[in-house]
Structures are given as structure tokens and as C-alpha cells.
Amino acid sequence: MNEGTGGPRGWGLDSLAVGDRLRLLQFVRRDEAGGYLWVLRGIDRLRSRHRVQVGVDEVASVLRELSEGYEEAPRLEGVLLRERLDSLAADGLLHRHDDVSRAGSLAGYRNRQSVYQFSELGYRAYTLVEELLGAQVHDVNLSRLAFSDVLEDLRALARANRSGDGRQVLRRLSRLDEAVKDMGRRSARFHVTLGEIVSMTDASPELFLRYKNALLAHMRDFMDDLDRYLPRLDQAVREVEESGVYTMLTRAAEADERPLLEAGARMADWEQRWRGLRSWFVAGTDGRSGVTELHSATRTAVSAVIALLRQLSEAGRSGVNRASELRHLASWLVRAPDEDAAHALATAAFNLSSARHLGGAYDDEERIDEGTRWWDSPGVEIALTPFRTGRPAGPGAPQPVRADTGARAELRRRQVAERAAERAAARALADDGPVGRELGEDETRVLLRLLTKALEARTVISGRLSSGTGADDIVVLRLRPAETGDIVRIPGGTLHLPGFALEIETLERTRG
Amino acid sequence: MAEPRAAADVADADLGSYQAAVRLVLSHGLITARHPRPGILDRVLPWADLLARDLRDLCGYTLVATTRQVRLVRRLDGLDPSRGRVFVNRAGRAFDRRRLAYLCLVLSTFQRSRVEVSLTDIVRALTPAAQAIDGLGYDPLQGPHKAAVVDVVGWLLDRDALAVSDGSVEAWARSAEGDALFDVDHDICAALLRPARPLQHLTGAAGLLEDPHGPAAARVRRMVLERPVVYYADLDPEAAAVLRRDGLAENLARLTGTVVERRAEGVSLIDPSGSFTDRPFPGRGALARAAGLLLGKVADALDGGMLRRAAGPSDAEEQAALRARLDKAVPEDTLARGMAWDLPRFASPEVSAETLPLVERHRLEQMVQELYTEFGADSFTAAWRADPLGLLDASLAFLSDLRLVRPVPGGVLVLPAAVRYRNITQALPTPDGQIGLFAGATAQEQP
Numbered sequence: 001m002n003e004g005t006g007g008p009r010g011w012g013l014d015s016l017a018v019g020d021r022l023r024l025l026q027f028v029r030r031d032e033a034g035g036y037l038w039v040l041r042g043i044d045r046l047r048s049r050h051r052v053q054v055g056v057d058e059v060a061s062v063l064r065e066l067s068e069g070y071e072e073a074p075r076l077e078g079v080l081l082r083e084r085l086d087s088l089a090a091d092g093l094l095h096r097h098d099d100v101s102r103a104g105s106l107a108g109y110r111n112r113q114s115v116y117q118f119s120e121l122g123y124r125a126y127t128l129v130e131e132l133l134g135a136q137v138h139d140v141n142l143s144r145l146a147f148s149d150v151l152e153d154l155r156a157l158a159r160a161n162r163s164g165d166g167r168q169v170l171r172r173l174s175r176l177d178e179a180v181k182d183m184g185r186r187s188a189r190f191h192v193t194l195g196e197i198v199s200m201t202d203a204s205p206e207l208f209l210r211y212k213n214a215l216l217a218h219m220r221d222f223m224d225d226l227d228r229y230l231p232r233l234d235q236a237v238r239e240v241e242e243s244g245v246y247t248m249l250t251r252a253a254e255a256d257e258r259p260l261l262e263a264g265a266r267m268a269d270w271e272q273r274w275r276g277l278r279s280w281f282v283a284g285t286d287g288r289s290g291v292t293e294l295h296s297a298t299r300t301a302v303s304a305v306i307a308l309l310r311q312l313s314e315a316g317r318s319g320v321n322r323a324s325e326l327r328h329l330a331s332w333l334v335r336a337p338d339e340d341a342a343h344a345l346a347t348a349a350f351n352l353s354s355a356r357h358l359g360g361a362y363d364d365e366e367r368i369d370e371g372t373r374w375w376d377s378p379g380v381e382i383a384l385t386p387f388r389t390g391r392p393a394g395p396g397a398p399q400p401v402r403a404d405t406g407a408r409a410e411l412r413r414r415q416v417a418e419r420a421a422e423r424a425a426a427r428a429l430a431d432d433g434p435v436g437r438e439l440g441e442d443e444t445r446v447l448l449r450l451l452t453k454a455l456e457a458r459t460v461i462s463g464r465l466s467s468g469t470g471a472d473d474i475v476v477l478r479l480r481p482a483e484t485g486d487i488v489r490i491p492g493g494t495l496h497l498p499g500f501a502l503e504i505e506t507l508e509r510t511r512g
Numbered sequence: 513m514a515e516p517r518a519a520a521d522v523a524d525a526d527l528g529s530y531q532a533a534v535r536l537v538l539s540h541g542l543i544t545a546r547h548p549r550p551g552i553l554d555r556v557l558p559w560a561d562l563l564a565r566d567l568r569d570l571c572g573y574t575l576v577a578t579t580r581q582v583r584l585v586r587r588l589d590g591l592d593p594s595r596g597r598v599f600v601n602r603a604g605r606a607f608d609r610r611r612l613a614y615l616c617l618v619l620s621t622f623q624r625s626r627v628e629v630s631l632t633d634i635v636r637a638l639t640p641a642a643q644a645i646d647g648l649g650y651d652p653l654q655g656p657h658k659a660a661v662v663d664v665v666g667w668l669l670d671r672d673a674l675a676v677s678d679g680s681v682e683a684w685a686r687s688a689e690g691d692a693l694f695d696v697d698h699d700i701c702a703a704l705l706r707p708a709r710p711l712q713h714l715t716g717a718a719g720l721l722e723d724p725h726g727p728a729a730a731r732v733r734r735m736v737l738e739r740p741v742v743y744y745a746d747l748d749p750e751a752a753a754v755l756r757r758d759g760l761a762e763n764l765a766r767l768t769g770t771v772v773e774r775r776a777e778g779v780s781l782i783d784p785s786g787s788f789t790d791r792p793f794p795g796r797g798a799l800a801r802a803a804g805l806l807l808g809k810v811a812d813a814l815d816g817g818m819l820r821r822a823a824g825p826s827d828a829e830e831q832a833a834l835r836a837r838l839d840k841a842v843p844e845d846t847l848a849r850g851m852a853w854d855l856p857r858f859a860s861p862e863v864s865a866e867t868l869p870l871v872e873r874h875r876l877e878q879m880v881q882e883l884y885t886e887f888g889a890d891s892f893t894a895a896w897r898a899d900p901l902g903l904l905d906a907s908l909a910f911l912s913d914l915r916l917v918r919p920v921p922g923g924v925l926v927l928p929a930a931v932r933y934r935n936i937t938q939a940l941p942t943p944d945g946q947i948g949l950f951a952g953a954t955a956q957e958q959p
Binding site for chain 1: 535538539540541542585586588591592593594597598599606607608609610612613614615616617619620621641642644645646647648702704705706707708710711712717720721737738739740741770771773774775776777780781782783784786788789790791792793794795796800801804805808811834837838840841842843846847891913914916928929930931932933934935936
């Protein structure tokens with residue numbers, strides 16, 4: 001017996017090395033693999049009749065029997081059959097024993113031959129192959145019924161855990177474990193099979209079209225059920241958790257009857273299974289659970305099926321495959337004698353083009369008679385700038401703003417300084433009055449601006465100016481009618497204001 | 513038959529907005545969230561139902577509008593090489609045959625319902641398909657082949673058929689390790705190719721077109737709505753009678769917000785907005801400018817009586833020749849012969865007796881040289897500074913697309929509507945640098 005591979009779990013029954021196990025499948029690679037398979041089928045048939053150890057003659061007769069029912073079953077006898085059986089024994093599929101039954105005569109004893117029997121793993125290898133060969137892709141489905149069972153089991157589990165019924169906990173947990181495994185297996189098979197159908201429909205669109213309605217309805221129903229059950233399943237899992245996960249696992253491990261596992265290993269095993277189960281129904285930290293992934297996988301599958309339907313219906317409408325139509329067009333385009341013809345073909349085939357119209361309408365179209373010839377009608381008025389200069393008429397697109405921060409800062413500084421000087425001048429004007437002294441440059445500038453404002457805002461009554469005011473944010477200037485006008489001395493001259501007196505006050509004072 | 517009234521249910525206050533939507537749909541066969549510009553889709557969608565009805569009743573067009581795209585499926589009456597403006601790269605250069613073919617092949621690789629695909633995978637799928645076509649092929653070591661793929665992918669990106677989710681096309685073009693990951697929008701990809709009939713059922717290019725003996729009114733409306741000018745000379749008598757009918761063009765003008773210009777030679781819907789076209793004229797750019805100045809020179813020559821008259825091939829003859837060239841190129845081996853359509857029969861074109869003023873090639877070359885002397889070569893942009901003859905060819909093609917001239921061997925025929933733009937001649941400066949707005953004669957005497 002090999003050591004090491006089996007570990008402490010078993011008694012060495014499981015310890016056949018991987019290489020040896022793979023050797024069990026070697027018969028499918030031999031020449032005439034079908035012949036070997038039929039031999040194994042014969043032995044299997046005998047096994048079902050409780051004939052565990054079989055001789056060559058028995059196998060030969062059951063093969064004869066089989067060949068009556070199945071045309072492809074070979075009739076093998078004698079030496080050839082024995083060779084086959086020996087090869088299978090060499091692969092480890094069969095055990096070969098000496099026939100221990102009583103021969104009864106010397107001649108019989110001398111001719112005593114081997115008998116054959118399936119090895120346990122050999123039988124598994126055989127059933128595996130049979131299962132593979134007999135697999136029906138059409139029986140895949142997404143089981144909706146599982147949801148209600150799962151829900152019921154989860155609730156029962158919570159109840160059993162609360163009431164301390166260890167056997168019930170174990171039974172429900174096992175069933176849940178099976179149900180989840182089954183769901184995983186089914187959905188994987190379903191989506192794999194669907195993927196195969198979608199990728200091979202070039203060969204058999206009819207097959208697909210025949211089942212498309214059932215398929216779409218199935219997926220839609222499944223998704224509806226999923227939506228309905230998802231919150232309830234989540235809730236049920238939380239109920240179980242509230243009843244105490246550790247207690248539940250301990251109970252399950254205690255009730256577990258697997259004799260070859262130690263208690264700690266059983267506990268660890270159930271904990272792992274519960275974790276797997278939980279992750280199916282309750283979203284993890286990333287917000288995804290097995291069920292939501294199944295949901296999105298199914299949605300993707302639905303869209304794939306619809307995409308396929310679209311292509312098939314396109315092909316169905318014209319009787320030609322779109323891809324081959326495009327290849328046909330490509331070939332036509334390449335064979336076109338010149339680029340003009342190719343473009344004419346491409347635009348017509350794609351059916352892509354644009355309307356085309358002349359621009360530049362007459363301003364007075366109605367004045368030109370409909371019967372006039374173009375040759376005799378006047379030319380249209382159009383903006384000539386583009387023709388003259390090559391540049392478009394009008395101001396053109398706005399120019400990009402240049403981000404020249406240095407220059408901007410300098411401008412800003414200057415502006416602030418000017419503004420400050422102006423404010424000072426305005427205050428001085430208000431405080432010292434404009435009359436009876438020579439004004440400075442800044443003061444003059446402020447005065448003139450205020451005067452302009454006052455004159456523009458003036459009220460003229462019966463040909464005479466009555467009064468006027470001009471203000472900025474610091475001071476207000478009033479022109480009051482007066483017999484003797486004011487005279488203001490400014491740098492470089494004298495400003496006469498006949499008939500008016502100047503009043504300048506700061507705004508604060510006015511308001512106060 | 514009474515003319516179906518366009519924009520019948522649209523309130524006057526909304527008419528401008530509706531007309532803008534009509535112009536957008538007719539100028540861009542496909543409108544998506546980002547193509548041609550963001551925001552366009554939102555301007556068109558509110559009018560989708562009315563638009564679909566009007567365009568169907570008037571022209572037989574189909575407008576497919578979803579919340580994510582608007583696609584106008586036209587009915588075509590003729591082939592038009594100049595509409596290749598649709599297939600241009602981002603620099604505005606028209607696709608060559610290689611790029612057009614790659615576009616088809618790249619689209620064909622999206623057939624599988626994958627939502628995500630990398631550029632490397634696209635090219636991997638493209639390569640065998642390209643090798644299968646004689647004279648195409650794809651070689652990753654050839655720069656032009658890669659550049660063609662870049663242009664095609666850029667075109668699809670512009671139309672929202674693809675969206676980059678990682679990497680970049682430039683990275684792929686630059687190095688062997690670079691790649692780009694795209695999300696494929698299958699709906700838009702499916703909307704891109706909308707031929708009138710399945711292409712593999714067609715034994716000739718005529719299969720892409722409408723039956724020329726179909727209802728004349730819809731055919732005429734389509735022409736007026738889409739072409740810069742419709743000349744009576746290009747129409748059969750029945751269609752010409754429909755076009756002369758009062759109300760037809762005016763109805764379309766109401767639909768589109770354009771101005772009807774009706775003359776003895778034909779009808780034109782003039783677009784004052786300057787946006788209802790793929791060839792803006794008068795417009796910006798060296799080409800539109802040179803074309804306009806050339807028209808001015810031609811008008812001078814006309815006034816001077818220097819041009820002799822000649823007859824050229826008619827519209828119908830040119831169409832027939834184009835169809836014949838394409839029919840020879842039909843790939844027989846991928847044709848689904850068993851399902852072939854009966855192609856619409858076009859009447860054999862009659863030779864046009866009409867004569868038009870002919871501007872000979874040498875005179876055109878002289879004109880463009882004069883323009884370069886008068887305005888300075890630099891004013892024709894860097895691209896054309898040293899290539900006056902190239903600019904001449906491009907301008908003539910531009911004018912031909914606008915149906916203002918018709919190229920013939922040895923020169924171009926001047927079509928009537930060209931003289932609308934005779935005033936451009938007055939833009940030429942006089943020797944003293946003044947603009948001779950009131951002195952056409954002075955400008956003509958320029959050397």
C-alpha cells in the first residue's frame with residue numbers, strides 16, 4: 001500500500017496514486033477502444049446478474065447476446081477476447097484471478113483459466129466513461145424548484161438548532177449542502193451548454209430556433225424566481241445565524257456518523273460547508289453572492305441568446321449569412337475597375353450618403369420669373385470675403401484666452417494704485433472744496449468726470465438748466481444755479497462755470 | 513395624385529426645429545449618440561415618428577429610430593461615385609478599395625455575438641478572409657495595410673459601432689505588442705449595411721436601385737430632396753411633367769426649410785443654412801474657394817463669348833456606363849444564383865442633343881494660373897501652394913459633384929446653375945488694390 005497519499009483519513013483504500021488512477025482510463029486510448037468498451041459492458045451486464053467473477057466463455061456469450069440487440073457490439077471469442085481482458089486487467093480496470101471453482105476432471109483442471117472481476121476504481125472509471133458517452137446536453141436546466149426547498153430547509157434548520165435536535169440539524173445541513181452543490185452544478189452545466197449552442201449555431205440554426213422560446217422563457221422564469229426568493233433566502237440564513245452557528249456546527253458534527261473522520265475534522269468539514277452555503281445566499285463584503293452571480297450570468301446569457309436570435313433572423317430574412325454577404329461585397333469592391341465605381345457601389349450597398357445642396361439664396365427670389373433661364377438671371381449676392389481673402393466672412397471664432405498671470409498681476413496692481421489715488425483725491429475735494437485753491441492732477445480728473453456725469457444727467461426746464469448731480473462711490477457733486485458762477489483753478493488753466501455753484505460732499509455726509 | 517403635405521401636423525412655432533431634424537437625417541444616414549456630433553440624436557428623436565411618416569409618404573424612405581440610433585434607409589435611383597464622402601478617414605481622405613473591402617471584412621468578423629473583441633483578434637479573423645480575395649490580402653509587415661485597418665477602425669469608432677475600453681489603435685499600429693480592446697455595438701453594426709436587396713442575390717449593380725419605371729412622383733421628390741440641382745434635361749418626360757407641377761418642390765422646401773429656385777432649365781432647393789449638404793458651397797476651405805473663383809473666371813469667359821458649345825454624355829449614359837463597369841466585377845463564385853433577383857430594367861439612354869458651353873482644358877489651366885498670380889500661391893493653403901493643376905482637378909471634381917459642370921474629354925461643360933455664382937468674379941481685386949464691385953468689366957481686363 002502506498003503511504004502518504006491517503007493520509008490519516010482512511011485505511012489506504014483511497015491511496016492509489018494519481019498516475020495509477022489515470023491509467024484506468026487508458027483503454028479509451030487503445031486501438032479499437034469501442035471493442036474494449038463493449039467487453040466492459042458485457043462484464044457489467046453479468047455483474048448486474050450478480051455474476052461477479054466471470055470467465056472468458058461467459059463474456060463471449062454475453063457479447064453474442066449484446067450483438068443481437070446492438071449492431072455495433074463486436075463478437076469476440078477465444079484468444080482475442082482473452083487478450084482484451086488481460087489488457088484491461090493490466091490497466092487496473094479488472095482484477096484477474098485464477099478460477100477457483102472446482103474443475104472436477106484432470107483435463108478441466110489443466111485447462112483451468114483466469115476469471116475476471118471489476119476493481120472498485122475500475123468500475124468507477126467505466127461508469128464515468130459511460131456517463132460521459134450517454135450524457136444528454138438537452139437535459140440541462142436551471143432548477144427553480146430548489147429555491148423553495150432551500151428556503152424550507154433553512155427555516156427547519158433554524159428551528160432544529162433552537163430546539164437542540166442534533167440529528168435534524170445534520171439532516172437539514174446535508175440536504176442544504178446537496179441542494180447548493182446541485183444548483184452550482186446545474187447552473188454551470190446550463191451556462192456551459194448554452195455557450196456551446198451559441199457558438200455552434202452556424203451549423204444548426206434550426207436546432208436553436210426550435211428551442212429558443214422555451215429557452216428564453218426558462219431563463220426569464222428562473223430570474224423571476226431568483227428575484228422573488230433572494231430576500232427571503234437572505235433572511236432565512238440570518239435566522240439560522242441568530243440561532244447560533246457554533247452550536248449548530250457542534251450539533252451537526254456530533255450527529256455525524258462518518259466513522260473514519262475525527263470529531264475535529266468533522267467540525268471543520270461542516271464549518272467549511274456552512275461557509276460555502278452562506279456565501280451562496282448572503283452577499284459578501286464585495287456585495288456579491290453566489291445567487292447574484294448566477295443572476296448576472298443568466299442575464300448575460302439571455303442577451304447572448306437574443307444577439308444570436310438577431311443574427312439568425314437576419315440570415316433568415318435574406319437567406320444568406322450576413323458575414324458572407326459582407327465578404328461578397330468586399331470581393332466585389334476589390335474587383336471594381338476604379339475607385340469611383342467602388343465608391344458608388346459602397347455607398348449604394350451600405351445605403352449611406354448625404355443630401356447635397358447649393359448654398360447662397362437670392363434675397364428677392366420672387367422677383368425672378370420662374371420661366372427665366374439660369375443663363376439670363378442675375379448672379380446671387382454672396383459674401384465675397386472668403387473668395388477674396390480665403391478667410392471666412394464675419395468676426396471668426398473667438399481667440400483663446402492667454403493665461404499670462406504675470407502681466408495680469410501687474411495690471412491689477414496698477415489698477416489698485418490708481419483707484420486708491422482717485423479715492424484720496426475725491427476725499428480731498430470734498431474736504432477742502434474745489435474753489436479757492438489750485439487743484440491737483442488727480443483731483444482735476446475726478447472733478448471733470450463728476451462734472452460730465454452731472455451735465456449728462458442735467459434737467460433742462462424751459463431752455464435753462466436747473467440743476468444736476470454727478471456721483472461716484474465716494475463723493476457727490478451738485479451743480480446749483482447761482483448768480484455768480486464758480487471758478488476752479490486746475491493745473492494749466494482756469495475752469496469757469498457761469499451761472500452755477502459747485503457743491504461737493506462725501507456720500508457718508510449726505511447720508512448722515 | 514395629391515401631393516402628401518409635408519410637416520402637416522407641425523405647429524408653426526416648431527417648424528424650424530422640425531426642418532432642422534429633417535436636414536440632419538438627410539445629411540447623416542446614421543445618427544448615434546456621438547455621431548456626427550453629440551447632441552444631434554436628441555434633436556432628431558422627438559421628431560422621429562413624424563419624420564418617418566413624411567419621408568415614407570414623400571420618398572418611400574424608411575426611417576428606423578431607436579433611442580440609441582436613427583438610421584435612414586433610402587431608395588436609390590442612381591449610383592453616385594461622389595457620395596464616397598461618407599467613407600473617409602479622420603483626415604478627410606476618401607477610402608480606397610482596400611479600405612472599403614477591409615471595412616466589409618471587419619464588419620463580417622463581428623458576426624459572432626461577442627460583445628468584446630481585441631484589435632488583434634479582429635485582424636486575426638480578417639487575415640484569412642482578405643487572403644481569400646484576389647488582389648486584397650493582408651500582410652502585417654506592410655505599413656499601408658496596417659494604416660488601412662487603422663482608418664477602418666477609426667471609421668467604426670466614429671460611428672459608435674465600436675468603443676475603445678482599453679488600449680489604443682495607435683499603440684497597435686506602432687508596435688507588435690500594442691493592442692486595443694473594443695466593445696462592439698451589434699445594433700449599430702447591423703444598421704450600417706442596409707442594401708436594398710441581399711447583395712448575394714444580385715447579378716448586377718442595378719439590383720441596388722429602384723425600378724426606374726416606378727411611381728415618378730416619389731422618384732422626382734427624391735431627386736429634388738437630395739441633389740443640388742435637378743435639370744429637366746436629365747429626366748424622362750413623365751418625371752419632368754411631375755417636376756413642373758406646382759407644389760412639389762415647395763412642399764419639399766417646407767419640409768427642409770430651404771428655398772425653391774425654379775428656372776427654365778430645372779429646379780434647385782437652395783440651402784441658406786449651409787449645413788444641408790456634404791459639399792458646402794459657397795463655403796470655407798481652399799477647395800470651395802478655388803472652385804468659386806474658377807466659376808467667376810468661367811462666367812467672365814461666358815460673358816466674353818469666348819466659349820464654343822458642345823454636347824456631352826447624358827446623365828443616363830454615365831449611369832449605364834457605371835453599372836456596366838460594376839456588373840463586370842460581380843464575384844460569381846460567392847453569388848447565390850438560385851435566389852437571383854430580376855434586376856430593374858433601365859431604358860437604353862438616348863443621346864442628349866443639348867449643347868452646353870465647353871471650357872477647354874488649356875483654358876482651365878490658364879485660369880487657375882491666373883488665380884495663383886492674382887491672389888498669391890500662399891493663399892491657396894500649404895497643401896495646394898505648389899500644385900495648381902492638382903487644385904484645378906479637385907475643384908472641377910467638386911463642381912461636378914455639385915452638378916455645376918460636367919467633365920467631358922478635353923474640358924468641362926458648364927451647366928446652367930453655375931452662372932448663379934457669376935458675381936464671384938467681382939471679388940477679384942483691380943490693379944490699384946480696390947475691389948471692383950461695380951466694375952465687372954475692369955476685372956475682366958485683368959491680365
